[in-house]
Amino acid sequence: MMNRRETLQRLALLAGGTLAYSTLAGLMGGCRARPGAPRVQLSEEAFEALAALCERIIPETDTPGARAAGVPEFIDHMLKDWYYAAERIHFLDGLEAARRKARQMHGQDIPALPAEAQDALLGALQQESQNTPVREVVIDRTTGAIVERPDTYDEDLAAGRSPRRIRVVLRPFFRMLKELTVVGYYTSEVGAMANLKVSYMPGRFDLPGHYDGCIPYDEVGRPLL
Amino acid sequence: MKKSVHVARQPEVYDAIVVGSGISGGWAAKELCEAGLKTLVLERGRNVRHGTDYITEHLRPWEMPFRGRGDRQKMIEDQFIQRQAGPVNAYNAHFFVNDRENPYTYEPDKPFLWIRGYQVGGRSITWGRQCYRWSDLDFEANAREGIGVDWPIRYKDIAPWYDYVERFAGISGQAEGLPQIPDGVFLPPMAMNCVEEHLKKRVEQTFPERHVTIGRCAILTRPHNGRAACHYCGDCSRGCTPGAYFCSLSTTLPAAARTGNLTLRPNSIVHSIIYDEEKDRATGVRVIDRESREMLEFYGRIIFLCASTLGSTFILLNTRTPRFPNGLGNSSGVLGHYLMDHHFRAGASAEFPGFTDRYYYGHRPNGIYIPRFRNLGDKATRRGDFLRGFGYEAGASRGSWWRGAEMDGFGVHLKEALREPGPWRIWMTAFGEMLPRYENYVELDDSVHDAWGLPVLRFHCTLGENERNMRRDMMTAAAEMLEAAGFVKIRPYDLDYTPGEGIHEMGTARMGRDPKTSILNGFNQMHEVPNVFVTDGSCMTSSACQNPSITYMALTARAAHYAVDQMKKGNL
Numbered sequence: 070m071m072n073r074r075e076t077l078q079r080l081a082l083l084a085g086g087t088l089a090y091s092t093l094a095g096l097m098g099g100c101r102a103r104p105g106a107p108r109v110q111l112s113e114e115a116f117e118a119l120a121a122l123c124e125r126i127i128p129e130t131d132t133p134g135a136r137a138a139g140v141p142e143f144i145d146h147m148l149k150d151w152y153y154a155a156e157r158i159h160f161l162d163g164l165e166a167a168r169r170k171a172r173q174m175h176g177q178d179i180p181a182l183p184a185e186a187q188d189a190l191l192g193a194l195q196q197e198s199q200n201t202p203v204r205e206v207v208i209d210r211t212t213g214a215i216v217e218r219p220d221t222y223d224e225d226l227a228a229g230r231s232p233r234r235i236r237v238v239l240r241p242f243f244r245m246l247k248e249l250t251v252v253g254y255y256t257s258e259v260g261a262m263a264n265l266k267v268s269y270m271p272g273r274f275d276l277p278g279h280y281d282g283c284i285p286y287d288e289v290g291r292p293l294l
Numbered sequence: 295m296k297k298s299v300h301v302a303r304q305p306e307v308y309d310a311i312v313v314g315s316g317i318s319g320g321w322a323a324k325e326l327c328e329a330g331l332k333t334l335v336l337e338r339g340r341n342v343r344h345g346t347d348y349i350t351e352h353l354r355p356w357e358m359p360f361r362g363r364g365d366r367q368k369m370i371e372d373q374f375i376q377r378q379a380g381p382v383n384a385y386n387a388h389f390f391v392n393d394r395e396n397p398y399t400y401e402p403d404k405p406f407l408w409i410r411g412y413q414v415g416g417r418s419i420t421w422g423r424q425c426y427r428w429s430d431l432d433f434e435a436n437a438r439e440g441i442g443v444d445w446p447i448r449y450k451d452i453a454p455w456y457d458y459v460e461r462f463a464g465i466s467g468q469a470e471g472l473p474q475i476p477d478g479v480f481l482p483p484m485a486m487n488c489v490e491e492h493l494k495k496r497v498e499q500t501f502p503e504r505h506v507t508i509g510r511c512a513i514l515t516r517p518h519n520g521r522a523a524c525h526y527c528g529d530c531s532r533g534c535t536p537g538a539y540f541c542s543l544s545t546t547l548p549a550a551a552r553t554g555n556l557t558l559r560p561n562s563i564v565h566s567i568i569y570d571e572e573k574d575r576a577t578g579v580r581v582i583d584r585e586s587r588e589m590l591e592f593y594g595r596i597i598f599l600c601a602s603t604l605g606s607t608f609i610l611l612n613t614r615t616p617r618f619p620n621g622l623g624n625s626s627g628v629l630g631h632y633l634m635d636h637h638f639r640a641g642a643s644a645e646f647p648g649f650t651d652r653y654y655y656g657h658r659p660n661g662i663y664i665p666r667f668r669n670l671g672d673k674a675t676r677r678g679d680f681l682r683g684f685g686y687e688a689g690a691s692r693g694s695w696w697r698g699a700e701m702d703g704f705g706v707h708l709k710e711a712l713r714e715p716g717p718w719r720i721w722m723t724a725f726g727e728m729l730p731r732y733e734n735y736v737e738l739d740d741s742v743h744d745a746w747g748l749p750v751l752r753f754h755c756t757l758g759e760n761e762r763n764m765r766r767d768m769m770t771a772a773a774e775m776l777e778a779a780g781f782v783k784i785r786p787y788d789l790d791y792t793p794g795e796g797i798h799e800m801g802t803a804r805m806g807r808d809p810k811t812s813i814l815n816g817f818n819q820m821h822e823v824p825n826v827f828v829t830d831g832s833c834m835t836s837s838a839c840q841n842p843s844i845t846y847m848a849l850t851a852r853a854a855h856y857a858v859d860q861m862k863k864g865n866l
Binding site: 125147232264269278284291 | 353354355356362394398400401405486488490491526527650698700704
């Protein structure tokens, strides 16, 4: 029987190793949004502006930043395939507005600005987002376009069919950007492995995990994945 | 029996047919096969192989499409009902039905969430695994208060069967000596964390009638019957290759298969029961093959309906014969009525200001439980504003990186903050008893058909005054316990529960003593068609507030042994 410290060390060692999950992940479609993946939605310029903002939200420190974790590629991918058209347009409009603001304030697009100016821009966007209410709109599910109310959601579900119109919430650009950056970073292999603790060995049933209900935080050292 | 040119005849007559392979069907299969009966298990969904088909087990977010957030547009199109339920997520969505293929209807202002798992293993793959025995407080309640009809059984009738199923399934928990949740055959309990221990101490000091215990759950805390102990990955509902939690696929179906008496046929949608007017017996079932859409017949001496509460009731309602024009065995007219669930999503959440240097390790797939403490039969716990009671499921944990999405700020400060776990938070949600009411019911809706041309169910179900009054207490009582234990930022909540959302649907083919007011007798046997047994949640005469699955297991095992005994005596 291993003691806890040994188990933790062993798990930590293995967590850094390569895991034979590529086949399964491939079958599942995996996540194509890895660092350096080709753009699927954004123009090169817009992508670079987005990447610069993500990197200021989660910068490189002693652990990798948003860019090295593939966060901009993740957002690009989500914009194309996860969001409905109205949401995508809302985000892209927000990104364009941020780039315009950078040019107005500093005469240059976001990537060319020094870090302090990028931070000032994000600060301004954050403040703006706090004064902007979320907007609930009704969209047509097949086109993703905003349509007139009322929606048919409740009525469709009650009749046992897929909703033709649904309600979606359009949050201020900064809040969408920040949520996507945080989620994209901590759900990436690079971000999670560098900042969090994996408490069991995926796929390894010969290395059973265990549960400790109350131990000093220092013995774990990082938040659990 | 009428012959039809469209019907492909299957010549074999099985000793028993079991409809469904979830928690109840798995138990029926095991008990009947072990008694030597040649048993056919019909499962309407696809086959799922234990281990091999757990395609998301242990996958981490970066190995999942959309990082585990799910293909939202596809889910809104195909799983517009299933996606609304809390336990359904991108990692287990393939174990829940396609709502376009399997529709049902309701009045737009009275929604019902019918959350289903159509596959071998049913919802035993994704269930919540909490197991609490019922007591005579529950079995006697209807008779005592004049609500619905009396249960035809008492705790003494089911107690040995609780022992029996617990011993095989493996239930971890702490014996507490509380009459409202009788102790069972337990494996060692899981541990509470520091904040949960603290809550327990303070609550039990402050409120003598209230107790805090670790969740009793069908998860192994040590190896048991050839299955491994839990490894605390925390993601049970994706499937567990070592079989650490109770699931038909890992536990009962393999036991049934070992006897050599089991025939399992997936993709077999039961259309109705074949009832022979002359013999006054059921002789088999009509099946639509899910893939070929061919109509088939299978014959058996006895039939166990274990197709889930509303699945079984659908089959009975859809069996319309000259003698039973309103559904098999439904001369009483109560079939489909007295639908119940557990109403929840009311309670309180809070933060705990201490223990900042303490943490936990591993993902415990279990919470803590505060058993019912209202209306226990004494004066002190009696409420004037509602009957029955509720129990809390609760848990404390430290905030994860998720809180970063909503925190103010960005940059190094944000990143550094997220390298520490957040403050201790606790949530408590009550699961409350729902009274059986005639006006909560399902009926056949012939205006809509599923992908195989069958009519669908139409739901009529709302909360009554008793439940609405109870919900206020579910918030208040939670908040006062958190206050007594020194929590801060206490937020009582009622998040507006939708019937069905508890995924504990019960009733609609209830047990009772009188054939005029019930469908089943005390052995889950149909009063009017004695070789048909219904042992899933549809048999429930009242709902209590405890998670019901362990009771379905015990009732199923008991009914199976009774049926075998009756066959031996020549009565069936």
